[in-house]
Amino acid sequence: xxxxxxxxxxxxxxxxxxxxxxxxxxxxxxxxxxxxxxxxxxxxxxxxxxxxxxxxxxxxxxxxxxxxxxxxxxxxxxxxxxxxxxxxxxxxxxxxxxxxxxxxxxxxxxxxxxxxxxxxxxxxxxxxxxxxxxxxxxxxxxxxxxxxxxxxxxxxxxxxxxxxxxxxxxxxxxxxxxxxxxxxxxxxxxxxxxxxxxxxxxxxxxxxxxxxxxxxxxxxxxxxxxxxxxxxxxxxxxxxxxxxxxxxxxxxxxxxxxxxxxxxxxxxxxxxxxxxxxxxxxxxxxxxxxxxxxxxxxxxxxxxxxxxxxxxxxxxxxxxxxxxxxxxxxxxxxxxxxxxxxxxxxxxxxxxxxxxxxxxxxxxxxxxxxxxxxxxxxxxxxxxxxxxxxxxxxxxxxxxxxxxxxxxxxxxxxxxxxxxxxxxxxxxxxxxxxxxxxxxxxxxxxxxxxxxxxxxxxxxxxxxxxxxxxxxxxxxxxxxxxxxxxxxxxxxxxxxxxxxxxxxxxxxxxxxxxxxxxxxxxxxxxxxxxxxxxxxxxxxxxxxxxxxxxxxxxxxxxxxxxxxxxxxxxxxxxxxxxxxxxxxxxxxxxxxxxxxxxxxxxxxxxxxxxxxx
Numbered sequence: 018x019x020x021x022x023x024x025x026x027x028x029x030x031x032x033x034x035x036x037x038x039x040x041x042x043x044x045x046x047x048x049x050x051x052x053x054x055x056x057x058x059x060x061x062x063x064x065x066x067x068x069x070x071x072x073x074x075x076x077x078x079x080x081x082x083x084x085x086x087x088x089x090x091x092x093x094x095x096x097x098x099x100x101x102x103x104x105x106x107x108x109x110x111x112x113x114x115x116x117x118x119x120x121x122x123x124x125x126x127x128x129x130x131x132x133x134x135x136x137x138x139x140x141x142x143x144x145x146x147x148x149x150x151x152x153x154x155x156x157x158x159x160x161x162x163x164x165x166x167x168x169x170x171x172x173x174x175x176x177x178x179x180x181x182x183x184x185x186x187x188x189x190x191x192x193x194x195x196x197x198x199x200x201x202x203x204x205x206x207x208x209x210x211x212x213x214x215x216x217x218x219x220x221x222x223x224x225x226x227x228x229x230x231x232x233x234x235x236x237x238x239x240x241x242x243x244x245x246x247x248x249x250x251x252x253x254x255x256x257x258x259x260x261x262x263x264x265x266x267x268x269x270x271x272x273x274x275x276x277x278x279x280x281x282x283x284x285x286x287x288x289x290x291x292x293x294x295x296x297x298x299x300x301x302x303x304x305x306x307x308x309x310x311x312x313x314x315x316x317x318x319x320x321x322x323x324x325x326x327x328x329x330x331x332x333x334x335x336x337x338x339x340x341x342x343x344x345x346x347x348x349x350x351x352x353x354x355x356x357x358x359x360x361x362x363x364x365x366x367x368x369x370x371x372x373x374x375x376x377x378x379x380x381x382x383x384x385x386x387x388x389x390x391x392x393x394x395x396x397x398x399x400x401x402x403x404x405x406x407x408x409x410x411x412x413x414x415x416x417x418x419x420x421x422x423x424x425x426x427x428x429x430x431x432x433x434x435x436x437x438x439x440x441x442x443x444x445x446x447x448x449x450x451x452x453x454x455x456x457x458x459x460x461x462x463x464x465x466x467x468x469x470x471x472x473x474x475x476x477x478x479x480x481x482x483x484x485x486x487x488x489x490x491x492x493x494x495x496x497x498x499x500x501x502x503x504x505x506x507x508x509x510x511x512x513x514x515x516x517x518x519x520x521x522x523x524x525x526x527x528x529x530x531x532x533x534x535x536x537x538x539x540x541x542x543x544x545x546x547x548x549x550x551x552x553x554x555x556x557x558x559x560x561x562x563x564x565x566x567x568x569x570x571x572x573x574x575x576x577x578x579x580x581x582x583x584x585x586x587x588x589x590x591x592x593x594x595x596x597x598x599x600x601x602x603x604x605x606x607x608x609x610x611x612x613x614x615x616x617x618x619x620x621x622x623x624x625x626x627x628x629x630x
Contacts, residue, residue, distance in 0.1 A: 019088065020045030020075040020510075021100040022186035023153055024195050025162070025239070025246055030054065030071055034197045039073050041191040044356075045102070045510045046075025048082075053089040053098065055155070057244030062157040064095065069244070072155060074100045077513055079382060080279050085124025092132055093121060096158045099132045102187055103150030103172050104517065106274035111145060135163075143236065143254050147274070147524065149517075151231075153185060162239040168255045169388075169521040170220075170233030170498025173506060177202075177228045178248035183239050188358045189223055193629065202228060204626065206593050209360075210465060211474035213456045216362040216618055219474050219499050221251070224359045224629065232476065233498040255523070257493070259531035268549060271522035272298040272384070276308075280381035285372065285516075286310035286338070288326030288557055291386030294546040295519055297553065299384075300334040309337045311383065313372045316342055326555050333553035341375040343368065347569040351624055356511035360625040362455070362618040363500060367564040369508040377514045387501050388520030391492045392529045395542045398452045399488055406445040406484045413444045418462075418469050424602060425459035428611050435459065446480070447472045449488060453496070455618050464598050485538070497521070566613045575620060579603070582619055589626040 020042025024030060039050055056068035074088040091098050105127035112122065112130050120133040127148075134142035135154050140163060149171035154163040164185060166174045175192050176185040186192040193202050202225040208218045220230035231237055234255040240247040272295055276282065284299060286292045299308055312327035324340045331338035345367060353370050354361075376383055390396050425439070426432040436457055440448040450473035451457055461470045478490035502521065509516040519525065529537060529545075536545065547554050569575055578585075583599035599619075606612040 019077055019100075019102040020187045020191065021073070021088075021102045021151065021153060022184070022191050022195060023070070023072045023100065023155075023162075024184040025070040025182060025241060027069065027181040027244075027246075029067055029069060031197065031199075032067075034195055034199075035071055035073060037194040037197065038186060038191045039075060041194045042073075042075040042187060044513055045187060046077045047513045048078040049076040049087060050074060051076070051088050055157070057241075060243070062155075062160060062241070062244075070155075070241075072098055072100045072153065074102075077381070077515060078280070079104065079515055080277070081124045081126035082279055083124055086126040086128060088128060090128050090132055092136055096156070097132060097136060098155045098157070099128060099135070099152065101128050101131060101150060101152045103127075103148060103152070103167065104275075104515065105130065105146050105148040105150065106277070106522075107147055140236065140254070147522070151187060160241045160243070162241060163236060164231060164239070165236040165254070166231045166233055168234045168257075168523045169493075169502065169526065171502050171506065171518065171521060173503065174231040175223055175228055176231060176237065177225075178239075179227070179246075181246065183246050183248055189225060189228065190358055190629070192228060193225065202226065204590070204629070206468060206590075207471075207474070209590060209593060209622070210461055210468060210470050212360045212362070212622060213461050213464070213618070214450065214454050214458075214471075214473055215475075215495075215500075216453075216455050217500050217503070218359050218361075219476070219495050222474060224625075230499075233494075257523075257530060258527060260524070260527040261531045262528050264525070264528045264532055264545065265549065267522075267525050267528045268294075268519070269298050269302065271519040271525045273302050274522075275384055275517040275519050276302070278382045281379065282382040282384075283309045283311050283339075283376065283380040284336075284384045285376070285386070286312050286327045286331060287386070288323035288330075288555065289386060289389075290543050290546045290550070290554070290556070291389035291520060293330050293554060294389075294549045295384050295386055296330065296334055296336060297550040298519075300336055307337060309339050309379070311339050311341055311372070311376050311380070313343050313368060313375070314340050315368070316344065326557055330550075330553065330555045333555070339379070341372065343371045343375060345371055345564050345569075347572045347575050350569070350575060350620075351628075353511075354621055354624045355628050357507050357621075357625075360622050361504070361507070362614075362621040363504055364563050364566055364614060364617060366504045366508055369504060370511060373508045373512045373514045373516075377512045380514070382515045382517065383509070385505060385516045385518050386520060387505055387516075387518040388497065388526075389543060389546060391489065391497045391501070392520060392526065392537075393543045393545065394485060394489060394538055399485060402445070402449055402452060402488060403484050405440065405448070409440055409445040409448060411444050411446060411480070413442065413447050413472065415442045415472070419458045419472075420466075421459040421463040424463055424605065425457055426605060426612070428605075428609050443472055445484065446477065446487065449491060450475065455615055460602075464594055464602065466595055466598070468593055566617055567610050570613055570616055570620075578620055578623065579616060582616075582623055585623050585627070586619065589623065589630065
């Protein structure tokens with residue numbers, strides 16, 4: 018696991034800027050770092066001590082801990098260079114094929130496999146990669162740069178296309194550091210509204226104007242002919258196609274391949290079925306039956322404590338179990354928000370951050386259960402929205418811009434009726450966003466009277482799908498990669514911990530989509546996963562993984578920050594968020610603790626924007 022960045026410019030690069038970007042990526046790769054500069058001279062690209070282009074990387078060593086895994090990595094003749102963040106599984110057999118064709122491997126790491134695979138198969142190497150990745154390959158002979166992001170979106174990749182430059186990085190903050198105060202990045206008003214809509218910023222938007230996230234399963238080609246920079250458009254290289262196969266076999270294969278590591282490895286085990294199924298697969302494989310399971314316990318808030326159920330399933334499976342007592346402190350809020358890179362207000366990211374902080378004292382790699390709900394329709398909202406869709410039109414009838422002279426909060430009787438009418442205006446496709454939204458279009462139009470707000474900022478599936486299939490694909494395009502998996506990546510990398518999610522193995526996902534409806538969509542949900550566990554399964558009510566927000570918001574430093582929130586946000590957004598209207602929202606929030614998540618979202622925005630400016 019690593020942090021990567023790169024820049025191609027028309028003028029010589031500043032060593033200070035490169036070092037600042039590398040420092041921003043330090044927690045993603047604390048075990049080493051590398052930097053290589055290039056320049057276009059004598060009608061070709063060359064490696065140079067100082068140049069107009071650079072690739073850099075910070076390394077978290079997981080496989081092949083030797084210097085053979087150092088990046089940027091080059092092929093034998095130095096014509097192809099790579100920086101890469103991720104983990105590829107089961108590549109060794111294909112590496113033998115490459116060796117038989119004359120490719121020489123100096124170590125035993127997946128980076129070298131991708132590099133030689135690109136030499137042999139070109140961009141088609143992406144089709145052969147099973148795992149999570151964000152990749153940048155600089156081909157000096159062909160004078161071009163290839164960027165790619167994994168199929169389900171486990172690893173992030175930001176990029177900035179400009180007339181005379183192109184840059185990319187694993188984080189928005191590293192990208193900003195590459196450009197520095199000499200080329201300051203401006204905040205994106207649409208991204209701020211997107212954050213208020215979804216509590217995160219969906220791809221391809223980013224918090225900075227002119228900076229984009231490469232969507233999951235996409236690649237991007239940058240032509241560098243004669244040093245001139247021409248940026249193409251992102252292209253989808255993979256489309257989910259259902260496969261009729263042995264789903265159980267593929268699931269166990271996905272788990273076992275993620276057990277390969279040269280560093281200590283464990284399992285994050287909650288009381289939920291998803292992580293239990295992964296733990297059961299590990300126990301049944303017997304290849305690492307001594308593996309430890311880890312569960313967070315919250316001594317100061319037992320409502321969210323699943324340690325008893327987790328300890329029970331670990332005991333039944335014969336796995337060693339470790340309970341990690343976690344005390345959350347509001348004084349950590351600024352650091353947590355900084356580690357989340359862009360504004361990101363999922364409250365469950367707070368205990369996840371603490372869990373990763375505690376676990377990394379004993380392990381460097383952890384298996385996690387992300388993705389099961391999106392595969393097997395495990396969320397209650399799917400059934401609720403299916404019922405609502407019978408009463409709603411499919412498409413929006415709203416043509417004029419949104420405007421409102423008052424708040425539309427679902428905590429009030431009037432607000433609930435207005436949101437119900439809003440659903441009819443939006444149609445059931447766009448109304449699906451209301452089930453996630455912190456603030457609906459009317460409330461956002463009230464807070465931002467001079468901005469034309471959108472109903473949502475999602476990438477939408479094809480409209481030929483049924484209601485349930487449409488929701489599942491919508492989540493696969495948006496909620497899963499940019500919310501669930503992004504949270505895991507950011508919280509893990511904040512502490513140099515690699516999280517692996519077998520449920521989003523692309524072959525397993527295709528196999529699940531190939532299941533019959535009665536096998537996949539069951540009541541209760543996820544019977545397939547429960548069958549993987551067997552009689553050892555521990556079932557119980559689904560719990561949230563939430564922090565004591567109300568307690569935090571009434572403690573320093575957050576209490577003082579909340580009191581000053583409207584004025585600060587108006588200034589930080591250059592008036593996009595109106596002072597008096599924000600004050601009206603905060604007045605409502607002070608009277609109603611059910612609005613704590615909105616207060617946390619606004620505090621997150623305030624602290625994040627302050628850090629980014």
